[in-house]
Each structure stands twice: as structure tokens, then as C-alpha cells.
Amino acid sequence: MNLDYLILALKNLRHRGIRSWLTLLGIFIGVTAVVALIGLGNGLQAAVSAQFGISSTEIITVQAGGLNAYGPPGSGVVNSLTKDDARAIENIGSVNRVLPRYIQTGKLEFNDRVIFGFASNVPRGDDADFMYEVNDLEIDKGRMLGGSDSNKVVLGANFFVDKVGLEKEVVLGDNVLVQDKSFRVVGILKKKGSFVWDSIVLMDQVALEDLFDTGDDVDVIVAHIKDPDLMDRAAEDIAKLLRKRRDVDEGEEDFEVSTPEATMETVNSILGGVQAFIIIIASISILVGALGIVNTMTTSVLERKKEIGIMKAIGGTNWQIFMQFFFESGLLGLIGGLVGAVLGTLISVAGVAGINSFLGSDMTPVVDFMLIGMALFGSFMIGAIAGIVPAMSAAKQNPVEALRG
Amino acid sequence: MAKEVKKEFIRLRNVSKHYPMGDSVVKALSHLEFKVYEGEFVAIMGPSGSGKSTAMNLVGSLDMPTFGTIYLDDADISELSESDLAQIRGKKIGFIFQSFNLIPNLTVKENVMLPMMFQGTSVEERAGRAEELLKLVELHDRMDHYPGEISGGQMQRVAIARSLANDPEVILADEPTGNLDTKTGDIVMHFLEKLNKQGKTIIMVTHDPDLAEEYADVVYWLLDGKLEKVTKRVGSRFIDVTKKKKKEAALNGVPSKKGTKVPIKSGKSNGVK
Numbered sequence: 296m297n298l299d300y301l302i303l304a305l306k307n308l309r310h311r312g313i314r315s316w317l318t319l320l321g322i323f324i325g326v327t328a329v330v331a332l333i334g335l336g337n338g339l340q341a342a343v344s345a346q347f348g349i350s351s352t353e354i355i356t357v358q359a360g361g362l363n364a365y366g367p368p369g370s371g372v373v374n375s376l377t378k379d380d381a382r383a384i385e386n387i388g389s390v391n392r393v394l395p396r397y398i399q400t401g402k403l404e405f406n407d408r409v410i411f412g413f414a415s416n417v418p419r420g421d422d423a424d425f426m427y428e429v430n431d432l433e434i435d436k437g438r439m440l441g442g443s444d445s446n447k448v449v450l451g452a453n454f455f456v457d458k459v460g461l462e463k464e465v466v467l468g469d470n471v472l473v474q475d476k477s478f479r480v481v482g483i484l485k486k487k488g489s490f491v492w493d494s495i496v497l498m499d500q501v502a503l504e505d506l507f508d509t510g511d512d513v514d515v516i517v518a519h520i521k522d523p524d525l526m527d528r529a530a531e532d533i534a535k536l537l538r539k540r541r542d543v544d545e546g547e548e549d550f551e552v553s554t555p556e557a558t559m560e561t562v563n564s565i566l567g568g569v570q571a572f573i574i575i576i577a578s579i580s581i582l583v584g585a586l587g588i589v590n591t592m593t594t595s596v597l598e599r600k601k602e603i604g605i606m607k608a609i610g611g612t613n614w615q616i617f618m619q620f621f622f623e624s625g626l627l628g629l630i631g632g633l634v635g636a637v638l639g640t641l642i643s644v645a646g647v648a649g650i651n652s653f654l655g656s657d658m659t660p661v662v663d664f665m666l667i668g669m670a671l672f673g674s675f676m677i678g679a680i681a682g683i684v685p686a687m688s689a690a691k692q693n694p695v696e697a698l699r700g
Numbered sequence: 701m702a703k704e705v706k707k708e709f710i711r712l713r714n715v716s717k718h719y720p721m722g723d724s725v726v727k728a729l730s731h732l733e734f735k736v737y738e739g740e741f742v743a744i745m746g747p748s749g750s751g752k753s754t755a756m757n758l759v760g761s762l763d764m765p766t767f768g769t770i771y772l773d774d775a776d777i778s779e780l781s782e783s784d785l786a787q788i789r790g791k792k793i794g795f796i797f798q799s800f801n802l803i804p805n806l807t808v809k810e811n812v813m814l815p816m817m818f819q820g821t822s823v824e825e826r827a828g829r830a831e832e833l834l835k836l837v838e839l840h841d842r843m844d845h846y847p848g849e850i851s852g853g854q855m856q857r858v859a860i861a862r863s864l865a866n867d868p869e870v871i872l873a874d875e876p877t878g879n880l881d882t883k884t885g886d887i888v889m890h891f892l893e894k895l896n897k898q899g900k901t902i903i904m905v906t907h908d909p910d911l912a913e914e915y916a917d918v919v920y921w922l923l924d925g926k927l928e929k930v931t932k933r934v935g936s937r938f939i940d941v942t943k944k945k946k947k948e949a950a951l952n953g954v955p956s957k958k959g960t961k962v963p964i965k966s967g968k969s970n971g972v973k
Binding site for chain 1: 757760762763782783786787789790791795797801802803804805806810814815817818819823862865866
């Protein structure tokens with residue numbers, strides 16, 4: 296029986312004028328905004344996580360600067376971290392081991408072209424594998440650097456895929472000049488979705504220290520913690536130690552100790568704020584849409600008064616007439632939601648593609664069917680609820696008066 | 701042709717309908733006595749403003765009387781809920797309106813199916829019956845057209861098919877030829893006559909005395925909201941049975957007030973046409 300109302304409502308909607316459809320704009324815009332922005336937000340979140348590039352949850356990163364947490368690591372820092380700082384951190388009880396990391400900017404020459412990019416170190420021995428693991432690096436072609444590879448490099452995926460301004464892809468066995476010194480390419484990394492890592496030049500740690508004359512300074516200290524439960528405690532201990540070593544008070548740190556969790560929390564809180572704002576705007580839009588439906592259904596009841604009279608004369612009960620208008624109203628909302636969900640999904644897919652091309656990431660767009668399902672159900676319900684009062688007024692029509700039109 | 705007259709189907713007992721209009725009251729209908737037996741062809745005749753539309757609404761149980769009682773199949777309709785009344789109306793009465801009153805957004809076939817939907821008939825059954833009925837009114841080739849795409853005469857035939865959807869006991873036709881030219885009006889009346897011959901009770905409201913007397917067995921003549929007379933077909937002519945009833949009532953000592961309180965008994969011999 297309910298299917299009958301649905302079919303009847305659909306038939307009636309087919310003959311609706313443009314005015315009825317225009318009243319759906321509110322619902323349509325609201326749902327588009329919600330679906331697009333939540334989809335984009337998810338994409339953005341994943342992209343940002345990839346930028347940090349750390350897959351392990353037992354890692355604490357320390358870098359100098361404090362206020363510059365999201366810029367290139369170590370850039371513009373006056374008071375750098377040192378190898379001694381790294382050794383001191385390694386002595387903290389909860390810390391398993393420590394990796395000093397360098398991320399240096401320099402020039403690379405190949406095919407008579409010069410580009411500027413990032414170079415990073417591969418430590419020797421066991422630490423090399425640990426570094427690959429912590430940063431979730433995998434080799435695509437060739438091999439990773441080993442112990443005696445001081446004049447060899449492994450390059451990020453973009454050197455092969457995008458040619459990164461060199462106008463010729465770099466292949467295994469090619470020689471590149473880094474800071475005017477020749478290195479042979481022995482490996483290409485798998486694409487990682489992070490601009491820095493996909494454009495990186497990885498070289499032996501000693502070679503890098505010589506080449507960039509880093510002295511005692513390090514850019515980032517990566518500490519591996521023994522137990523995930525000790526993360527907060529370890530972060531606190533590291534901060535305390537560094538405050539003492541660098542002679543700064545609490546709250547005035549010139550360094551930053553961050554856990555992956557804290558980093559993600561910061562990202563999430565920013566994204567969450569943006570999403571909350573969008574959801575408020577979308578809610579207002581949907582409310583306006585609902586009022587539009589109330590309006591269009593009320594007009595429709597007035598316009599179709601005679602039709603209501605006919606239906607009553609030929610045996611339609613109040614409930615049956617109520618149900619017909621109720622379904623019609625719900626369907627109006629659903630159609631608004633459907634168009635909104637399709638457009639919202641397209642926008643979020645396009646947005647993710649935009650993020651990819653901007654950040655050089657490799658995100659696949661996330662189509663959240665649960666979200667779309669909820670948006671559609673929600674739009675139907677908003678429409679149906681908005682239609683309750685008009686549907687009741689339709690059902691209550693006196694048949695004789697209604698037949699007069 | 702002789703028709704077997706069966707049970708009383710609709711009865712209005714001393715029914716009045718008043719409409720408040722500002723400070724005054726418009727008496728659309730006063731003290732109407734009316735009854736219809738199964739299988740009869742009854743006409744309610746009267747000029748504009750005589751109260752015949754009001755009478756039709758009451759007979760069709762679309763409206764409630766201000767005073768008096770209406771019995772539909774022996775049930776007092778004032779005791780039924782609005783929804784029960786709608787259900788009974790849908791099942792027992794088929795309406796045909798002067799302005800056809802088809803639903804423009806539905807095809808011809810869907811219009812015929814609609815009363816059956818309200819009765820909870822299955823889709824397959826509805827579709828089958830609608831096709832059958834449209835064949836009956838010779839419109840099966842127009843089933844998928846919309847009302848706006850067919851002529852007035854065809855629309856009225858669709859309305860006839862629709863009125864038969866739930867196989868009602870009575871067809872209530874309000875000026876069925878009012879919006880049609882003579883030729884198409886004749887076709888529509890031919891269908892009604894045919895239905896009556898097949899045993900359907902027909903109640904027709906009209907302002908045209910010739911039409912009333914051409915087709916009906918009994919004619920209720922209304923004037924200024926009151927029943928002026930009742931005439932019945934006897935052979936090829938109509939006789940005024942109001943006076944006879946009044947006379948009978950007077951002889952039996954029943955007080956009569958302008959003939960409106962006198963129960964009019966049609967008698968069993970009145971089904972002759």
C-alpha cells in the first residue's frame with residue numbers, strides 16, 4: 296500500500312512546475328555542502344597524515360623552532376638541535392633508540408638542468424632499516440642504500456614519474472650532481488603521497504654531513520619509544536631534558552616535541568573546526584530548504600483542492616490523502632538530497648584531485664556511502680516532516696468544499 | 701422493460717441543510733424525504749438554486765445534514781467516522797460529475813485504478829479491471845493518454861469507467877451531460893441506461909426535465925430547497941405520486957406539512973419503465 300503512495304507521489308512530482316523544484320535549492324545546497332566538505336575533509340586528513348609521513352605510533356619527533364612546526368623541518372632555526380641532544384635523549388629510560396635526521400635543501404643537476412630540493416640522510420647499520428620502517432619508505436626500483444654507498448643516492452618517486460623539472464626521467468645507473476658532487480642513482484622510492492618524500496634525495500649520512508657541512512647540528516631527532524603506553528611520559532621527559540640543556544623555561548620552548556597522535560589531533564582540530572562551520576551553514580541551508588518545502592506543499596494543497604475533493608469522493612480516507620501528500624513531500628526532499636549528494640560527491644572527488652596535484656600526494660577519493668545514505672535518508676525525513684502540516688490540511692478538507700475547488 | 705425492484709438503498713428522512721452566511725442562515729434544503737431502491741433510475745430535477753447539488757452531496761454522503769437522518773444501506777451515516785464513510789462511499793457509490801473531475805496528472809487508466817487503490821485492491825487486479833472497464837466504455841485505445849489529451853465526451857466515459865471501478869451498487873451522476881454537446885451527451889446517457897438495465901441503481905441530478913423524464917423511473921422535483929413533487933413512470937407517462945400520498949396520509953390521519961413530512965412509498969410496482 297505504501298508503495299502505491301510512493302508511485303502516486305512520483306507521478307504527481309513529474310508534473311510539478313519549476314517553482315517546486317526551485318524551493319529545493321536549500322536542501323540541495325545544504326546536502327551538497329555537507330557531502331562535499333565531509334568528503335574533502337576526509338581526503339584532506341589523509342593527505343595531511345601522509346605529509347607527516349610517519350606510520351609508526353611509537354615515534355616522537357623533536358625539532359628546533361617550536362613555532363614552525365608545519366614548515367620545512369629545521370628551516371629558519373637559530374638554535375639548532377645537536378648530536379649531543381640526540382645522545383642525551385637516547386639515555387632516557389623509555390627511549391629505545393634515537394635517529395638524528397637531516398633534511399637539507401640543496402641543488403641537484405641532471406640533464407643540464409638544475410633544481411632545488413630536499414636531501415635526507417640514511418644512517419648506517421641497523422638504523423638504516425629502522426629509518427625506512429619509521430618513515431614507511433619502500434623501494435620501487437633498484438635497491439635501498441647500504442653500508443658503503445657513500446657516493447650513491449636513492450631518489451623519490453617524482454624523479455622518475457614527473458621528471459621534476461629535469462625534462463627527462465632519472466633512471467637507475469644515472470649520475471646526478473648534488474651540490475656539485477656526483478652520485479649514482481641506485482634506487483627509486485615508491486610513491487608515498489608526500490611532496491617532500493616523493494622529491495627526496497636520500498644519501499649516506501656521512502656523505503650528507505660532509506656535503507652540507509652540518510657540523511654538530513641535526514634538523515630533527517626521531518626517538519623510538521619502547522612502549523606505546525609510555526608515549527606521553529617519554530614526550531614529557533624529552534621536553535624536560537631539552538629545556539634543561541637549552542636553558543629555557545616551560546612555556547617558552549624553542550623546540551617542539553611531537554607525538555604522531557598529538558600531530559593528528561592538531562590537524563583534526565583544525566579540520567573539525569572547518570567542518571563544524573560548514574555544517575552550521577549547511578544546517579541553515581537545509582532549514583531554509585525545509586521551509587521551502589512547507590511553502591510549496593501548502594501551495595500545492597491549495598492548488599489541488601479539487602483533486603483532494605475528487606479523491607475523497609471516490610473513497611480516499613483522510614489517512615490515505617495525508618499519506619499521499621506526506622510521501623510527496625518526502626520525495627521532494629529526497630530528490631533535493633539526491634542531486635546534492637551526487638554534486639557533493641563530484642565536488643569532493645574533484646577536490647581530492649586538486650589536493651593531489653597541489654601537494655603531489657596520491658590520494659584516492661573516498662566516497663562515503665554511509666554518509667550519502669544518511670544524507671538521503673535525512674533529506675527524505677526533512678521533506679516528510681516539512682510536509683506534515685500541509686498534508687494534514689489536505690486530509691482535513693471538507694469533500695464538498697474541496698470539490699468546488 | 702420490467703426490472704425487479706429490490707431493497708431500499710439510500711434514504712433521507714426529513715433532511716435539511718442550512719448554511720450559515722454572516723448573521724443569517726441559508727436554507728439550501730428543507731425537509732427532504734427521499735429514498736432509492738436497488739435497481740432504480742432516479743432523477744433529482746430542479747432549476748439552478750433549487751438545492752439539487754446539496755441534495756446530491758447528501759445522497760452521496762459527501763456532506764452531513766443539519767437536521768434529519770441519512771441511511772446508507774440501513775446504516776445512519778452520522779454514526780460513521782469520516783474514514784469509514786469514505787471507505788463505504790468508495791465501495792458503494794460511484795460518482796460521475798458534470799466537469800468529469802479526472803485527475804490531470806494521472807493517465808486514463810490510472811484514473812480508473814485510483815478508487816480501487818483506496819480500497820486496497822492489488823495492482824494487478826486494479827490494472828486488469830481498469831482495462832476491462834475502459835473496454836466497456838470503448839476507450840481501451842486511450843488508456844495511456846492523459847485527461848488533457850482526450851475529448852470531453854471521452855473524459856465523461858472515463859469517469860463512468862472510474863465510477864464502476866469498485867463495482868458499486870449505485871452510480872450518482874451530477875449533470876452528466878451538462879458539459880457535453882447533444883450527441884456526446886446521448887452516448888453518455890446510453891451508457892448509464894445500459895448500466896441501469898444491467899441492474900445498477902442510478903441517481904442522476906439534472907436541470908433538464910426532458911432528460912429526467914426520458915431516462916428515469918422516478919423524478920424528484922425540487923424548487924427553492926423544497927421537494928415540490930415526485931413523479932413516477934407508469935407505462936409511457938409520468939404520474940404525480942405526491943398528491944396521492946398526501947391523500948392517503950390525510951385519510952390515515954397523519955398530519956401533512958406541505959408534503960414534506962409525508963413518507964413517500966414508492967411501492968413495488970414502480971420499477972416499470
